[in-house]
Each structure stands twice: as C-alpha cells, then as structure tokens.
Amino acid sequence: MATVAQDDPIEMLYERGVTDGLPVVPPTRERVDRMLAGAPWRRPDELIGVLGPQLGKATVEKVAINAVMAGCKPDYFPVVLAAAEGLCDSALCAHGLSITLMSGAPLAIINGPVRGKIGLNSGHNALGHGFRANATIGRAIRLITMNIGGARPHGVTKATMGHPGQYSFLVAENEEISPWEPLHVERGFKKEESAITFFGGTGFFQVADFGSNSAQRLVSTIGGTMGGGINNYREYPLMSDTVLILSPEHAHTIAKEGWSKRDVRNYLFETVVRKPEDPAASPPRGRAAKWTTAEGAVRKFRSPDAIIVVVAGGTAGRLSVVIPGWVSEELAGSAPVSKLIRLE
Amino acid sequence: MADDILDPTGFDSQQPAKQMAKRLDSLKGKTIGLLDIGFPNGGVFLDRVEDLLKTKYGVAEVVRRAKPSPARPAKDEVRKELIDGCDAIVEGLSS
Numbered sequence: 001m002a003t004v005a006q007d008d009p010i011e012m013l014y015e016r017g018v019t020d021g022l023p024v025v026p027p028t029r030e031r032v033d034r035m036l037a038g039a040p041w042r043r044p045d046e047l048i049g050v051l052g053p054q055l056g057k058a059t060v061e062k063v064a065i066n067a068v069m070a071g072c073k074p075d076y077f078p079v080v081l082a083a084a085e086g087l088c089d090s091a092l093c094a095h096g097l098s099i100t101l102m103s104g105a106p107l108a109i110i111n112g113p114v115r116g117k118i119g120l121n122s123g124h125n126a127l128g129h130g131f132r133a134n135a136t137i138g139r140a141i142r143l144i145t146m147n148i149g150g151a152r153p154h155g156v157t158k159a160t161m162g163h164p165g166q167y168s169f170l171v172a173e174n175e176e177i178s179p180w181e182p183l184h185v186e187r188g189f190k191k192e193e194s195a196i197t198f199f200g201g202t203g204f205f206q207v208a209d210f211g212s213n214s215a216q217r218l219v220s221t222i223g224g225t226m227g228g229g230i231n232n233y234r235e236y237p238l239m240s241d242t243v244l245i246l247s248p249e250h251a252h253t254i255a256k257e258g259w260s261k262r263d264v265r266n267y268l269f270e271t272v273v274r275k276p277e278d279p280a281a282s283p284p285r286g287r288a289a290k291w292t293t294a295e296g297a298v299r300k301f302r303s304p305d306a307i308i309v310v311v312a313g314g315t316a317g318r319l320s321v322v323i324p325g326w327v328s329e330e331l332a333g334s335a336p337v338s339k340l341i342r343l344e
Numbered sequence: 345m346a347d348d349i350l351d352p353t354g355f356d357s358q359q360p361a362k363q364m365a366k367r368l369d370s371l372k373g374k375t376i377g378l379l380d381i382g383f384p385n386g387g388v389f390l391d392r393v394e395d396l397l398k399t400k401y402g403v404a405e406v407v408r409r410a411k412p413s414p415a416r417p418a419k420d421e422v423r424k425e426l427i428d429g430c431d432a433i434v435e436g437l438s439s
Contacts, residue, residue: 009349018352027350052417056354065352096415148354332413 024069038074049088052095054150070140098151111184112194124314138168178311179255200334241325377430
C-alpha cells in the first residue's frame with residue numbers, strides 16, 4: 001500500500017476525525033482570520049450557543065474554523081453564523097436529528113438579498129451540485145454539527161441509512177420568479193432582509209407532472225406523492241410536516257388561477273388522507289386519533305401550517321420536490337426555525 | 345505545519361471513553377431508576393421490568409421518570425434526580 005505524507009495537513013485532519021469524509025481546507029490561523037473578517041461585528045470568543053449531542057460550545061471562532069474547512073469564502077460567513085444560531089436553537093432539535101435512526105438532516109432554506117450578494121444558486125440545479133456558496137455553506141452546517149455538536153458517525157450518530165443531504169442540504173428560494181411572497185416574509189422578516197430557515201428534513205420525493213394544467217389537478221398530484229409517506233396511522237406519527245419546493249412552472253400553473261400558498265396548504269391538508277378501506281390503514285390511536293376526518297380517514301398533516309411552500313429551480317421543468325420532515329413539533333420533535341442573516 | 349492548524353471541535357474530543365460505573369453486588373434493597381425514553385409501549389415494557397425487579401430481585405424502590413419525547417433529551421433536573429437518588433439506572437427503549 002502506498003503511504004501518505006504524514007506531514008500533509010489534509011491527511012492530518014483526516015487522522016483527527018474532523019472531516020465529513022471529503023478532504024477539508026486546513027484551517028490555518030491566517031485563513032480563519034480572513035473568515036472572521038467576513039463578519040467583523042462579531043467577537044471571535046462570542047458564544048453563539050451550545051450544540052448537542054455533546055453540548056459543544058459554538059463560538060464565533062469555532063464556527064469560522066469549520067467554515068474555512070468547508071471551503072467557504074469570508075463573504076459567506078454571515079450566513080454560516082446565522083446557520084450556527086439556528087442549529088443551536090432548541091426548537092429545531094438538531095440534537096435529535098443528529099442521533100436519530102431515521103434518515104434526517106437539517107434542510108437550510110435561504111431567502112433575501114444575500115442570495116445575489118454571495119452567488120447562491122436558486123435556478124436550475126437548485127438542490128444539486130456545482131455552486132460554491134450552496135455547496136460549502138451546506139457543508140459548513142454539517143461540519144459544525146459534527147465537530148462542535150459532536151455528532152460523529154459510528155460514535156453517537158448511528159442512523160440506519162443516513163442521508164446524502166448530510167454532506168450539504170441547502171436551497172435558496174427563487175424569489176425573483178416566484179408568484180408569491182418569499183418564505184422569510186411569511187415568517188415575519190422584511191423582504192429586504194436576509195434569513196435562513198431550518199427544517200428537520202428526511203429524504204425527498206420528486207413530483208413529476210407534465211400534464212396538469214389546472215391548479216386543483218396539479219396540487220392533487222403533489223398530494224398523491226406526499227400521501228405515499230403517510231406514517232401517522234400509528235400512535236407515533238412521523239414525516240408529517242413537509243417542505244414543498246415548487247418548480248417555477250408548477251408554481252405559475254397554480255398561481256395563475258389565483259391560488260395563494262395558503263390555498264395550496266389548505267387543499268393538501270384536506271385531501272391528503274388515508275381512508276379506512278385502504279389496506280395500509282390501521283385504526284388511529286393515541287396522538288394520531290385527533291388527526292382524523294369526520295369520515296374516519298387519517299390525515300397526513302396535523303395542520304395546514306405544517307406545510308412550508310417555497311419556489312426554487314430552473315424555468316424549464318414541470319418537476320417539483322417534496323421533503324417530508326422528521327418528528328413534528330407537536331411530538332416534542334423539531335420545529336422550523338428562522339434566523340436573520342446580519343450583513344453588516 | 346500542524347501547529348498552525350486550529351482545532352474545529354467545540355467539545356473535548358480527546359477525552360477518554362467514559363468509564364463504566366461500579367457494578368452493583370446485588371439488586372436486593374436497592375433503588376433503581378427507569379427512564380422511559382418515550383417510544384410507544386415503552387411504558388408497558390417498563391411496567392413489567394419494574395414488576396420483575398421488585399418481585400424477583402428484591403429491589404426496594406423503582407423511580408420512574410420520562411424524557412419529553414424520544415426526540416428530545418431528558419431535562420437536567422430529571423437526570424440529576426435519577427443520578428442522585430438511585431443506585432442504578434436503566435434507560436428504557438421502545439417496543
């Protein structure tokens with residue numbers, strides 16, 4: 001077997017167990033100082049929060065070190081700082097997402113002017129590879145989780161399958177093409193502000209519908225895909241809260257009939273159910289009992305508000321994406337959290 | 345070169361693995377804590393464990409506590425109560 005150079009800092013960082021499996025940029029003092037200069041209004045020793053499962057201390061400098069390793073530019077640092085703040089918010093329950101057997105990863109949704117300022121891609125390949133800001137900010141979130149939170153695979157992190165989004169799971173909303181108000185405005189921010197929203201996500205489903213020309217038919221197709229993941233017919237419902245990422249074509253097909261995001265959510269809440277005659281249905285009990293319709297069908301969603309709707313992706317393609325959540329807030333699981341991205 | 349590489353960890357990753365607590369010589373007369381982690385039917389299972397601990401092994405007292413949900417960690421006061429008040433603790437799993 002060929003030997004590797006022991007004095008190679010990349011190999012040394014592998015030896016220390018601080019990488020996500022891919023080589024990291026060595027966090028030298030010089031590089032970390034350049035990263036810190038991306039948010040000069042924060043002191044390096046300032047504590048952002050404490051992150052489980054190991055209750056590690058997320059200081060501004062520790063976050064900067066992980067941002068360097070992920071390959072971030074200093075311009076991205078304000079986003080990574082806001083991400084660290086979100087991860088440390090106990091409402092998100094990043095601790096649980098890191099140690100669950102389920103395939104979970106925090107999905108980061110970025111809104112506001114910061115997208116254009118740092119070159120986040122929200123068009124074609126919005127959830128895919130190829131763009132430094134998307135890839136490295138998403139990766140920094142994982143490295144922070146691993147190195148500050150202590151969520152090391154085969155250590156305390158033992159997911160049955162894991163999740164490819166554990167390398168990077170980030171989407172920037174395509175606000176410029178969306179027919180509706182952006183997510184951060186729905187969640188109380190000004191349009192000219194930038195924000196990061198975290199959602200405790202699991203795997204994703206593609207919704208391919210090239211034929212539906214009406215809002216009702218298209219949203220029904222989306223609901224059909226969502227309904228494949230109904231898990232709330234037992235006492236311990238999972239994957240109820242959901243992020244729907246609509247492609248621009250799909251969003252405009254729905255919006256041209258005057259449907260708002262609220263209309264989409266209400267329709268999905270009412271129609272995505274598992275009827276008693278379905279062979280996969282079993283009588284709801286415990287917490288799930290209150291999620292039934294008058295006809296005894298079990299709902300997928302605990303409320304219309306459990307569905308987050310954003311628009312992203314390229315202008316060609318009647319192809320959207322559904323990302324079911326992990327354990328919902330109602331079960332003392334994960335609630336979406338949004339944080340302001342301070343740019344000065 | 346290595347000296348110039350900063351540490352990205354926020355916790356003490358170099359600490360040795362936790363030592364096992366001293367084993368009990370016997371369960372007889374002891375106080376045992378059962379922490380229900382909140383999965384369905386965990387309570388049914390732990391009811392039976394409690395029963396067996398008392399009737400078969402002579403445990404004097406069983407302290408039952410629960411996590412808020414399987415997803416969330418036990419509260420600090422619950423952890424402290426179990427650690428301070430019990431000779432041994434079983435962290436109970438799911439059905």
